[in-house]
Amino acid sequence: MIETLNIGFRNIAKRYGSNLVLDGASIDISSHNCIVITGKNGAGKTTLLRIIAGLEKPDSGDILIDDADAEPWRKQRKRLLKSVMYLHQQPYMLSGSLRRNIEYAARLNPGIADRAASVTRAIHWAGLEGLETQSATSLSGGQKQRVALTRARLRDPQILLLDEPTANLDNESRARTLQMLREFCASGTAIVIVTHDPEVFDELATHKLQLLDHRIHTETGSSPDVIELESARHSRQR
Amino acid sequence: MDILLASCAEAFRLLFSGDPEIWEIIAISFRVSSLAILCAVPPALVIAFSLAYGNFFGRRLLILLFNTFLSVPAVVIGLTLFIVLSRQGPLGDFKLLFTQTAMGLGQFLLCLPILVCMVHVALQAADRAAWETARTLGASRVRAFFTVLFEIRFGLMAALLAGYGRIISEVGASMMLGGNIAHYTRNIPTAIALETSKGAFAEGIALGIVLLFLALMVNALLQYVQGKGSINP
Numbered sequence: 001m002i003e004t005l006n007i008g009f010r011n012i013a014k015r016y017g018s019n020l021v022l023d024g025a026s027i028d029i030s031s032h033n034c035i036v037i038t039g040k041n042g043a044g045k046t047t048l049l050r051i052i053a054g055l056e057k058p059d060s061g062d063i064l065i066d067d068a069d070a071e072p073w074r075k076q077r078k079r080l081l082k083s084v085m086y087l088h089q090q091p092y093m094l095s096g097s098l099r100r101n102i103e104y105a106a107r108l109n110p111g112i113a114d115r116a117a118s119v120t121r122a123i124h125w126a127g128l129e130g131l132e133t134q135s136a137t138s139l140s141g142g143q144k145q146r147v148a149l150t151r152a153r154l155r156d157p158q159i160l161l162l163d164e165p166t167a168n169l170d171n172e173s174r175a176r177t178l179q180m181l182r183e184f185c186a187s188g189t190a191i192v193i194v195t196h197d198p199e200v201f202d203e204l205a206t207h208k209l210q211l212l213d214h215r216i217h218t219e220t221g222s223s224p225d226v227i228e229l230e231s232a233r234h235s236r237q238r
Numbered sequence: 239m240d241i242l243l244a245s246c247a248e249a250f251r252l253l254f255s256g257d258p259e260i261w262e263i264i265a266i267s268f269r270v271s272s273l274a275i276l277c278a279v280p281p282a283l284v285i286a287f288s289l290a291y292g293n294f295f296g297r298r299l300l301i302l303l304f305n306t307f308l309s310v311p312a313v314v315i316g317l318t319l320f321i322v323l324s325r326q327g328p329l330g331d332f333k334l335l336f337t338q339t340a341m342g343l344g345q346f347l348l349c350l351p352i353l354v355c356m357v358h359v360a361l362q363a364a365d366r367a368a369w370e371t372a373r374t375l376g377a378s379r380v381r382a383f384f385t386v387l388f389e390i391r392f393g394l395m396a397a398l399l400a401g402y403g404r405i406i407s408e409v410g411a412s413m414m415l416g417g418n419i420a421h422y423t424r425n426i427p428t429a430i431a432l433e434t435s436k437g438a439f440a441e442g443i444a445l446g447i448v449l450l451f452l453a454l455m456v457n458a459l460l461q462y463v464q465g466k467g468s469i470n471p
Binding site for chain 2: 086087091094095108151155
């Protein structure tokens with residue numbers, strides 16, 4: 001079971017040159033949440049995820065973790081890198097075999113005692129048996145997505161961020177991805193998904209948000225500075 | 239034509255008879271150049287990474303400077319270091335001029351920009367997601383650094399080969415900083431220059447053959463490694 005985590009991002013601002021991407025964006029993420037964020041192309045969805053993951057430095061903004069006081073993003077970056085995992089829209093496959101990619105994630109998790117067995121179990125979990133020795137870069141989009149989710153499973157993050165996880169996937173791959181995400185939810189991992197197809201995640205979503213005018217809004221369209229997370233239809237209390 | 243054939247035949251005889259002078263020159267060349275490139279690799283990797291992934295003031299200027307250093311002639315590096323290491327120079331007290339250390343220093347400065355620029359280009363060509371994937375999977379900066387290095391290993395090897403090829407065959411800086419002293423600072427290119435000026439072509443050709451053989455070997459090695467890393471083994 002994942003250790004409970006409540007993390008809030010406050011007034012995040014980010015600008016690329018003259019292009020304002022985020023301005024006062026705020027979001028709360030807690031264990032067991034599955035937050036689906038929509039927004040137009042270029043609205044800043046990916047930038048927001050990268051800031052949450054600790055990969056992209058915002059121009060300003062604070063972070064609240066559990067009951068601690070707000071601290072600048074810079075001071076909490078290490079914590080973010082430790083607790084949050086970001087999956088690219090096109091998952092990056094390290095050169096070498098599929099197994100090497102999954103072993104890499106297992107090696108980075110000191111909590112895994114029997115690495116070989118864990119890797120084999122994870123491969124089985126993802127339904128990737130028989131592909132272990134295949135070059136990871138030559139896998140299909142759906143298989144790469146499964147490898148990325150398998151690495152995430154071994155990484156065991158408290159928050160999992162997914163950038164368009166079902167884009168360009170066929171129905172079977174999409175169903176498989178959703179099943180894997182369901183299992184992450186069940187284990188308590190907080191999930192944040194940015195997508196153009198929110199209805200795909202209807203079953204999983206506990207909160208639906210929209211990135212509009214550089215800020216995060218609830219689905220009802222209000223624009224609070226601090227989001228009061230709105231439980232969606234399928235909100236689950238654990 | 240006869241002189242070329244005769245010189246080549248004599249060159250092979252010198253090489254395969256184990257002529258001690260020839261093999262001493264070869265050993266000096268390899269020792270100095272190998273040490274120079276070994277010393278240049280760590281700072282070059284750090285600089286290339288900083289230039290590729292860093293966001294600091296003066297980054298663009300540094301890239302411009304390193305690209306400029308790529309085309310600096312070896313004799314200019316030799317001249318600059320000669321002044322710095324000469325008795326009146328700021329490092330004159332170390333008495334490094336006309337030593338293997340001075341030659342190595344010159345070669346270090348010659349290959350550093352090549353390594354930096356080529357690794358920087360390889361990093362730019364590589365997917366930045368490699369670094370981010372490693373970091374988001376929980377790798378430390380150092381671990382992620384080595385992960386990315388592995389991802390760009392062919393570009394890295396190409397940089398090493400280009401750098402090594404540049405320094406083992408350069409004559410200007412080695413001549414100025416080493417002084418071409420027999421049994422001490424005489425390396426392959428300075429010996430070729432000397433033997434040619436004396437009309438002793440066989441010795442020059444023998445040493446040239448070694449350089450060609452080296453080029454063949456490193457390229458064969460590179461091809462082998464690339465074959466091992468092919469997508470579908």
